[in-house]
Amino acid sequence: MTEILSAAWCRRAALAAVAALAGWAPAHAQRAPKPTKAAPAPAAAANADRTDSLALRKIFDEALLRGESYDNLRYLTGTIGPRLSGSPQAQQAVEWGKATMEKAGFDRVYLQEVMVPHWVRGSKERGEIVGNKDKGIRVPVCALGGSVGTGGKLKAGVVEVHSLDEVKKLPEAAVKGKFVFYNRPFNDALIEPGTAYGGAVDQRALGAIEAAKRGAVGALVRSMTSARDDNPHTGTMRYAEGVTKVPGAALSTNAADQLSQLLKANPDLQFELEMECLTLPDEKSYNVVGEIKGSRFPQEIITVGGHLDSWDLAQGAHDDGTGVVQSMEALRLLHATGFKPERTVRAVLFMNEENGTRGGNEYARLATQNKETHLAAIESDGGGFTPRGFNIEADPATVAKIARWAPLLLPYHAADITPGHAGTDIEPLQAAVHPKALIGYDCDSQRYFDIHHTAADTFDKVNRRELELGGASMASLIYLLSKYGL
Amino acid sequence: MTEILSAAWCRRAALAAVAALAGWAPAHAQRAPKPTKAAPAPAAAANADRTDSLALRKIFDEALLRGESYDNLRYLTGTIGPRLSGSPQAQQAVEWGKATMEKAGFDRVYLQEVMVPHWVRGSKERGEIVGNKDKGIRVPVCALGGSVGTGGKLKAGVVEVHSLDEVKKLPEAAVKGKFVFYNRPFNDALIEPGTAYGGAVDQRALGAIEAAKRGAVGALVRSMTSARDDNPHTGTMRYAEGVTKVPGAALSTNAADQLSQLLKANPDLQFELEMECLTLPDEKSYNVVGEIKGSRFPQEIITVGGHLDSWDLAQGAHDDGTGVVQSMEALRLLHATGFKPERTVRAVLFMNEENGTRGGNEYARLATQNKETHLAAIESDGGGFTPRGFNIEADPATVAKIARWAPLLLPYHAADITPGHAGTDIEPLQAAVHPKALIGYDCDSQRYFDIHHTAADTFDKVNRRELELGGASMASLIYLLSKYGL
Numbered sequence: 001m002t003e004i005l006s007a008a009w010c011r012r013a014a015l016a017a018v019a020a021l022a023g024w025a026p027a028h029a030q031r032a033p034k035p036t037k038a039a040p041a042p043a044a045a046a047n048a049d050r051t052d053s054l055a056l057r058k059i060f061d062e063a064l065l066r067g068e069s070y071d072n073l074r075y076l077t078g079t080i081g082p083r084l085s086g087s088p089q090a091q092q093a094v095e096w097g098k099a100t101m102e103k104a105g106f107d108r109v110y111l112q113e114v115m116v117p118h119w120v121r122g123s124k125e126r127g128e129i130v131g132n133k134d135k136g137i138r139v140p141v142c143a144l145g146g147s148v149g150t151g152g153k154l155k156a157g158v159v160e161v162h163s164l165d166e167v168k169k170l171p172e173a174a175v176k177g178k179f180v181f182y183n184r185p186f187n188d189a190l191i192e193p194g195t196a197y198g199g200a201v202d203q204r205a206l207g208a209i210e211a212a213k214r215g216a217v218g219a220l221v222r223s224m225t226s227a228r229d230d231n232p233h234t235g236t237m238r239y240a241e242g243v244t245k246v247p248g249a250a251l252s253t254n255a256a257d258q259l260s261q262l263l264k265a266n267p268d269l270q271f272e273l274e275m276e277c278l279t280l281p282d283e284k285s286y287n288v289v290g291e292i293k294g295s296r297f298p299q300e301i302i303t304v305g306g307h308l309d310s311w312d313l314a315q316g317a318h319d320d321g322t323g324v325v326q327s328m329e330a331l332r333l334l335h336a337t338g339f340k341p342e343r344t345v346r347a348v349l350f351m352n353e354e355n356g357t358r359g360g361n362e363y364a365r366l367a368t369q370n371k372e373t374h375l376a377a378i379e380s381d382g383g384g385f386t387p388r389g390f391n392i393e394a395d396p397a398t399v400a401k402i403a404r405w406a407p408l409l410l411p412y413h414a415a416d417i418t419p420g421h422a423g424t425d426i427e428p429l430q431a432a433v434h435p436k437a438l439i440g441y442d443c444d445s446q447r448y449f450d451i452h453h454t455a456a457d458t459f460d461k462v463n464r465r466e467l468e469l470g471g472a473s474m475a476s477l478i479y480l481l482s483k484y485g486l
Numbered sequence: 487m488t489e490i491l492s493a494a495w496c497r498r499a500a501l502a503a504v505a506a507l508a509g510w511a512p513a514h515a516q517r518a519p520k521p522t523k524a525a526p527a528p529a530a531a532a533n534a535d536r537t538d539s540l541a542l543r544k545i546f547d548e549a550l551l552r553g554e555s556y557d558n559l560r561y562l563t564g565t566i567g568p569r570l571s572g573s574p575q576a577q578q579a580v581e582w583g584k585a586t587m588e589k590a591g592f593d594r595v596y597l598q599e600v601m602v603p604h605w606v607r608g609s610k611e612r613g614e615i616v617g618n619k620d621k622g623i624r625v626p627v628c629a630l631g632g633s634v635g636t637g638g639k640l641k642a643g644v645v646e647v648h649s650l651d652e653v654k655k656l657p658e659a660a661v662k663g664k665f666v667f668y669n670r671p672f673n674d675a676l677i678e679p680g681t682a683y684g685g686a687v688d689q690r691a692l693g694a695i696e697a698a699k700r701g702a703v704g705a706l707v708r709s710m711t712s713a714r715d716d717n718p719h720t721g722t723m724r725y726a727e728g729v730t731k732v733p734g735a736a737l738s739t740n741a742a743d744q745l746s747q748l749l750k751a752n753p754d755l756q757f758e759l760e761m762e763c764l765t766l767p768d769e770k771s772y773n774v775v776g777e778i779k780g781s782r783f784p785q786e787i788i789t790v791g792g793h794l795d796s797w798d799l800a801q802g803a804h805d806d807g808t809g810v811v812q813s814m815e816a817l818r819l820l821h822a823t824g825f826k827p828e829r830t831v832r833a834v835l836f837m838n839e840e841n842g843t844r845g846g847n848e849y850a851r852l853a854t855q856n857k858e859t860h861l862a863a864i865e866s867d868g869g870g871f872t873p874r875g876f877n878i879e880a881d882p883a884t885v886a887k888i889a890r891w892a893p894l895l896l897p898y899h900a901a902d903i904t905p906g907h908a909g910t911d912i913e914p915l916q917a918a919v920h921p922k923a924l925i926g927y928d929c930d931s932q933r934y935f936d937i938h939h940t941a942a943d944t945f946d947k948v949n950r951r952e953l954e955l956g957g958a959s960m961a962s963l964i965y966l967l968s969k970y971g972l
Contacts, residue, residue, distance in 0.1 A: 065675055188550050188951075413902075446955070447949050447952070463936070
């Protein structure tokens with residue numbers, strides 16, 4: 001693209017036109033005729049709309065011109081780095097989160113103590129395809145989170161499958177003493193990579209259990225991504241009571257393709273796995289909470305959060321450093337633009353989303369114990385890419401209520417208000433204190449699983465403007481929730 | 487994000503629900519009740535909708551599972567590389583485009599000859615801030631496209647301005663014999679980076695003219711981007727009849743900030759610029775055209791295109807390798823899914839968009855000469871990022887007609903149909919043959935100007951899925967245009 005672009009590039013007016021054309025504009029967003037003394041009600045509605053529209057514009061100005069998310073993320077990912085639950089870096093992240101929110105001048109900043117799992121990868125992690133040749137082929141592997149180690153070198157044959165069911169149906173002799181190699185790829189035809197992830201991740205989560213039930217020595221799992229590359233993707237795996245705990249490892253997609261191809265030529269090849277990972281006793285850790293007190297309904301709480309922990313391989317930039325800095329920023333944006341929320345607004349940096357959700361559970365437990373009233377909770381845990389809108393878990397009337405604000409979010413491309421999964425950390429609130437809506441921040445997701453849970457989830461993958469637009473979108477929704485309730 | 491995701495991640499149903507809720511669903515997209523013999527008409531409408539919906543799904547399946555855009559782009563950017571008009575690489579790109587479309591089995595592939603400018607950068611390009619110190623400070627600069635060279639080293643004082651108007655108002659003594667340094671940044675508060683570009687690019691396009699009018703020796707221009715980095719951004723600049731041609735160069739944003747800061751401390755500092763660029767005689771080149779003949783209305787033409795040339799510094803991945811491969815892919819997708827277009831569909835790889843639009847002008851001239859009827863033209867020249875929809879230049883009734891197809895595009899997040907700038911290469915068609923609509927493919931644009939016209943516009947910045955989704959979106963719109971007309 002070249003040259004001077006016409007004002008036609010300015011799409012805001014255009015978007016508003018389409019909203020009108022599409023019948024999207026709800027009553028309060030319609031421009032009323034010029035107010036007259038005879039018609040105070042429409043004038044009031046128009047003024048409310050104008051006030052909201054200007055308030056959102058102020059929030060986005062602040063984010064785009066003086067936003068702090070990007071610099072905060074640089075510190076969290078670069079200076080602190082990977083921060084798996086129980087690690088010294090997770091503790092540093094807690095202290096940094098608390099200090100950052102204290103400096104931002106919120107009404108109250110505090111910690112919620114919670115015991116978390118403490119799994120460590122160890123220093124050695126090695127995978128090798130051993131065929132007929134003298135020399136094996138080293139391939140990129142990593143232990144799945146929570147896996148037991150191999151206790152030295154573990155060498156065995158390999159049986160390839162594409163589902164948990166397939167393992168159950170195999171004769172025990174075909175599995176016993178071998179690695180089960182789960183190689184079902186993402187369904188690339190799906191538009192949402194998250195749906196493809198949901199359709200493949202049972203292999204990683206439950207693969208070692210089903211393998212062990214049939215006498216396998218371990219589970220090798222194709223990495224959870226559409227990308228074809230050399231990055232193994234870690235992620236949590238489970239064990240079951242009464243079933244032998246066998247090691248679970250992820251292979252990069254290239255390695256999985258290679259192993260599959262070699263197995264076709266030589267079904268008797270072996271795989272040698274060596275992992276020193278182990279689970280240590282639980283550690284004390286914390287959720288970090290920052291709060292702005294509501295001016296009219298202080299007892300009604302709106303939560304916004306992301307998770308402070310990350311996998312140990314990664315800087316945890318998109319998962320979920322972006323959610324952490326956006327949540328803090330959402331409150332800072334309200335504060336900096338002079339908005340005094342009618343309801344109490346809380347930024348929560350949850351601990352241990354990745355391998356336990358202990359922080360999310362504890363937050364919900366305390367909400368019950370303290371008899372809190374929760375209006376809504378927003379979570380950002382799908383990356384820090386360009387906003388699309390919000391996924392809502394609520395009854396249809398409440399979804400429709402939130403969708404009426406779409407025209408206000410349309411100029412920012414954050415107006416896609418749809419029913420959908422909100423988030424893992426806020427989920428426990430539902431049973432505990434029944435907020436009217438759980439809300440997931442929704443952004444463009446095409447790149448997310450390329451780097452998810454890998455060493456490639458680094459700061460440089462995050463675009464400053466995309467990140468700040470997300471924080472501003474969340475702040476805007478909080479503004480509306482706080483002002484109008486649900 | 488962790489763990490098994492619920493089917494709630496599948497947003498397609500949700501999106502359809504919101505479309506209905508928003509009153510978006512037009513008559514032909516509403517699900518009719520089960521067809522009965524008594525009510526053939528609604529059944530026919532429902533069937534048409536189902537047919538279209540399935541056709542689009544087939545197009546997206548083909549793109550996501552067997553798409554060729556990404557591999558084509560790898561070749562164009564990596565093996566051929568930068569391909570400024572008149573260069574040997576531009577000629578290679580022409581041959582490659584022709585061969586690729588011939589292999590794809592379209593009905594007809596041909597070239598349209600056109601003479602193009604031939605500007606070359608030369609081997610030396612150097613900028614240095616010279617203050618009081620013995621040693622100057624080297625800063626990243628590049629010649630603007632079309633600039634004259636400096637004829638050896640050109641050393642002069644610097645006057646900083648923020649607009650063309652400011653130059654006009656300065657006393658001639660303040661400008662004469664100096665470099666005019668245009669340093670107005672992007673307005674970062676704008677949501678569309680393209681709008682910010684439009685608001686700043688007059689400095690690059692016209693800066694040398696206004697500087698020369700006041701006796702300046704050259705123009706130094708802040709790079710056209712919101713990013714703060716060391717990449718200078720080239721791009722076209724103009725000269726005017728009767729005004730001395732002085733050299734124009736871009737400074738990286740970091741260099742511009744540094745120069746501005748040093749000028750404040752020392753207004754007498756000098757800048758030394760050395761550039762060997764020059765304009766050679768025009769060269770013969772070509773648009774490349776691939777065509778599928780319409781089955782019912784062969785005389786009605788739908789064009790889809792991108793530009794084959796790129797700036798010389800860049801691989802031209804997002805600008806506009808993505809538009810080129812998407813345009814060819816759009817036809818291939820229709821072909822591969824067995825769709826026989828009712829109207830004639832043409833993929834056009836335009837030559838010389840960056841510094842002359844000679845290809846676009848020639849395409850329009852030939853359309854007139856051949857008395858062609860053009861229904862619509864689509865251009866992709868805003869990068870190969872995740873689709874949003876289409877920008878339409880047409881009368882409001884036609885825009886509304888196209889917007890009625892939004893529900894069919896909604897599952898693919900390509901339903902944002904709005905009035906807006908369509909594209910530089912198809913623009914000349916308007917005056918020539920009056921197509922009913924000029925249409926710009928619209929995608930997420932937050933990252934585009936970070937790399938635009940720089941050496942960083944490389945293949946690795948393009949995401950496979952984002953790129954293929956774009957080609958499928960364009961193919962889908964062509965399917966609908968071809969089937970229903972306008």
